[in-house]
Amino acid sequence: xxxxxxxxxxxxxxxxxxxxxxxxxxxxxxxxxxxxxxxxxxxxxxxxxxxxxxxxxxxxxxxxxxxxxxxxxxxxxxxxxxxxxxxxxxxxxxxxxxxxxxxxxxxxxxxxxxxxxxxxxxxxxxxxxxxxxxxxxxxxxxxxxxxxxxxxxxxxxxxxxxxxxxxxxxxxxxxxxxxxxxxxxxxxxxxxxxxxxxxxxxxxxxxxxxxxxxxxxxxxxxxxxxxxxxxxxxxxxxxxxxxxxxxxxxxxxxxxxxxxxxxxxxxxxxxxxxxxxxxxxxxxxxxxxxxxxxxxxxxxxxxxxxxxxxxxxxxxxxxxxxxxxxxxxxxxxxxxxxxxxxxxxxxxxxxxxxxxxxxxxxxxxxxxxxxxxxxxxxxxxxxxxxxxxxxxxxxxxxxxxxxxxxxxxxxxxxxxxxxxxxxxxxxxxxxx
Amino acid sequence: xxxxxxxxxxxxxxxxxxxxxxxxxxxxxxxxxxxxxxxxxxxxxxxxxxxxxxxxxxxxxxxxxxxxxxxxxxxxxxxxxxxxxxxxxxxxxxxxxxxxxxxxxxxxxxxxxxxxxxxxxxxxxxxxxxxxxxxxxxxxxxxxxxxxxxxxxxxxxxxxxxxxxxxxxxxxxxxxxxxxxxxxxxxxxxxxxxxxxxxxxxxxxxxxxxxxxxxxxxxxxxxxxxxxxxxxxxxxxxxx
Numbered sequence: 001x002x003x004x005x006x007x008x009x010x011x012x013x014x015x016x017x018x019x020x021x022x023x024x025x026x027x028x029x030x031x032x033x034x035x036x037x038x039x040x041x042x043x044x045x046x047x048x049x050x051x052x053x054x055x056x057x058x059x060x061x062x063x064x065x066x067x068x069x070x071x072x073x074x075x076x077x078x079x080x081x082x083x084x085x086x087x088x089x090x091x092x093x094x095x096x097x098x099x100x101x102x103x104x105x106x107x108x109x110x111x112x113x114x115x116x117x118x119x120x121x122x123x124x125x126x127x128x129x130x131x132x133x134x135x136x137x138x139x140x141x142x143x144x145x146x147x148x149x150x151x152x153x154x155x156x157x158x159x160x161x162x163x164x165x166x167x168x169x170x171x172x173x174x175x176x177x178x179x180x181x182x183x184x185x186x187x188x189x190x191x192x193x194x195x196x197x198x199x200x201x202x203x204x205x206x207x208x209x210x211x212x213x214x215x216x217x218x219x220x221x222x223x224x225x226x227x228x229x230x231x232x233x234x235x236x237x238x239x240x241x242x243x244x245x246x247x248x249x250x251x252x253x254x255x256x257x258x259x260x261x262x263x264x265x266x267x268x269x270x271x272x273x274x275x276x277x278x279x280x281x282x283x284x285x286x287x288x289x290x291x292x293x294x295x296x297x298x299x300x301x302x303x304x305x306x307x308x309x310x311x312x313x314x315x316x317x318x319x320x321x322x323x324x325x326x327x328x329x330x331x332x333x334x335x336x337x338x339x340x341x342x343x344x345x346x347x348x349x350x351x352x353x354x355x356x357x358x359x360x361x362x363x364x365x366x367x368x369x370x371x372x373x374x375x376x377x378x379x380x381x382x383x384x385x386x387x388x389x390x391x392x393x394x395x396x397x398x399x400x401x402x403x404x405x406x407x408x409x410x411x412x413x414x415x416x417x418x419x420x421x422x423x424x425x426x427x428x429x430x431x432x
Numbered sequence: 433x434x435x436x437x438x439x440x441x442x443x444x445x446x447x448x449x450x451x452x453x454x455x456x457x458x459x460x461x462x463x464x465x466x467x468x469x470x471x472x473x474x475x476x477x478x479x480x481x482x483x484x485x486x487x488x489x490x491x492x493x494x495x496x497x498x499x500x501x502x503x504x505x506x507x508x509x510x511x512x513x514x515x516x517x518x519x520x521x522x523x524x525x526x527x528x529x530x531x532x533x534x535x536x537x538x539x540x541x542x543x544x545x546x547x548x549x550x551x552x553x554x555x556x557x558x559x560x561x562x563x564x565x566x567x568x569x570x571x572x573x574x575x576x577x578x579x580x581x582x583x584x585x586x587x588x589x590x591x592x593x594x595x596x597x598x599x600x601x602x603x604x605x606x607x608x609x610x611x612x613x614x615x616x617x618x619x620x621x622x623x624x625x626x627x628x629x630x631x632x633x634x635x636x637x638x639x640x641x642x643x644x645x646x647x648x649x650x651x652x653x654x655x656x657x658x659x660x661x662x663x664x665x666x667x668x669x670x671x672x
Contacts (some may be wrong), residue, residue, distance in 0.1 A: 015644055089621055226525045270630050348661070351433065351663075352433065355433060355434065355480060355481060356480055358480065358481040397504055403638075405648065406638055407638055407653070410637075410638055410641065410642075410643055411661060411663060414612050414642075414643040415433055415434065415663035415664075416610045417581070417583055417611050418512075418538070418583050418585075418611060418664055419434055419481065420581040420583075421482075421512065421536060421537040421538055421581045421582050421583035422511045422512045422537055423506060423510070423511055423512070423513065425537070427580075
């Protein structure tokens with residue numbers, strides 16, 4: 001019988017039902033492999049729904065009696081996280097609350113100032129920083145001296161220097177291969193690289209994690225094997241921002257995935273740069289088992305595209321959609337309402353463009369001005385008024401008043417749902 | 433935006449205001465006639481996503497061979513099939529799940545008032561609105577149970593007898609799951625009197641989650657260009 005760990009750690013994510021946090025899986029896998037923590041730290045992971053009652057979340061955590069409670073915070077779950085953490089500390093003052101994730105990292109000092117029950121915030125990539133923070137807690141070293149951490153030194157909030165991104169991603173153990181996460185049908189994601197080739201103004205992905213770093217082919221192949229051969233798993237996905245990053249890589253992935261695809265394994269909602277997909281690339285996707293892809297254009301407005309650092313060639317975009325559809329691959333066209341520069345006419349033109357492509361699915365979302373993004377930094381200059389509280393939804397822009405934005409959202413969402421209500425290929429017996 | 437062709441399944445009115453005049457009795461077309469119209473629409477379709485068809489005219493749920501019509505529409509490639517209906521029949525037995533399973537994806541539900549008293553005063557016997565709401569609920573529940581995306585559209589023939597009830601009617605339809613409400617203005621409606629009620633109905637829809645679209649009158653009379661936009665356009669290229 002092993003002794004109780006010196007440090008009990010609860011890691012909590014709140015997302016959509018059924019989702020299992022790959023980010024927390026990485027954090028746990030890395031920390032568990034850290035020699036300073038082996039035998040001294042015990043971990044529990046909780047994947048909860050983002051609409052969970054914070055009192056219930058605190059109740060669950062209280063039962064675990066953690067020394068450290070780590071929360072992954074996004075704009076979607078931030079309000080529940082803050083409430084749950086506040087309640088937890090109220091009932092267990094000895095629990096040290098650590099937050100990480102894109103909602104808190106870029107504004108760490110402000111979050112610490114606004115939420116006195118939060119002990120520390122991990123900025124940027126969490127694996128190395130969180131493990132070192134736990135080691136510091138065990139050794140009595142102050143949290144605010146850990147690279148990549150913002151914490152309190154008495155009454156003063158201090159941010160230690162940024163930690164460089166992890167150079168060798170293979171140094172982060174795979175939570176699938178380590179047995180920490182069991183793949184679940186339709187809710188499992190594989191990451192093959194970090195960073196993004198794009199620098200979209202509304203997104204943190206390309207800005208927060210810098211240059212593109214890849215997991216090795218051997219690591220990716222091993223994860224694909226582990227996931228695709230798990231009993232009951234018939235579909236999974238990739239979390240990469242652009243699946244068709246390079247032609248060579250797509251050929252390699254297609255080769256790697258083809259045997260599983262031949263056995264009926266399907267890949268859903270793969271994010272692609274649709275303008276770089278022609279008939280040959282679409283055939284590669286099909287061979288890899290891709291059933292659906294997700295892509296822009298986000299907007300067709302010239303000003304909005306320029307402000308957001310995006311480009312659109314409508315002809316190439318349409319050609320990409322046609323190529324995918326010819327292979328039986330459903331395309332999800334994403335449009336964002338409320339981008340700076342977009343007029344109501346631009347929003348309507350975007351909807352008309354997406355509809356004219358008959359892509360399979362149209363997804364409408366409202367702009368969220370997220371901490372750390374280019375739009376967040378330039379909000380005043382661009383005339384963006386947004387809710388300072390998460391999820392930071394746009395209230396009005398220089399081009400569209402509050403009422404017009406709400407009307408544009410409703411119109412777009414109504415159209416998307418009317419479009420979706422159809423007798424699809426699957427209803428006619430197509431094998432997709 | 434998304435276009436639908438109205439294919440009439442016969443002659444006579446669907447649900448109309450009884451105080452405005454007598455409702456013409458239904459005479460259903462033969463299956464062969466409707467099939468020929470469906471074939472014609474599908475053959476000629478070149479308007480973007482589709483073909484999309486509304487089976488309109490007299491109440492389709494009372495057409496004795498509706499299942500055959502739906503099956504034919506599906507077989508000739510209709511992608512979005514809608515019924516313009518009072519929805520009452522969908523609350524009966526397995527009709528709702530049968531409709532969804534066979535291919536009906538859109539319901540265009542005709543309603544005249546927001547509550548039993550006002551609706552029944554204009555539309556007929558006691559209990560018809562409760563039955564209509566039960567029909568909409570059954571359709572939505574069947575779609576969810578079968579995992580099939582479906583849509584409900586409210587259709588409100590607007591006359592002087594119900595114009596002041598429009599905000600409440602739109603709110604009721606939104607609560608029943610309508611994504612879109614068509615306000616179909618009759619020719620003799622006083623535009624000056626109707627305008628504030630139409631505006632209120634539009635704003636109620638925005639808050640309640642149903643887009644409101646006004647047809648049948650000059651939109652300028654409303655002073656609100658937004659209601660002239662519609663995500664769904666109905667066209668009728670045939671004599672009914």
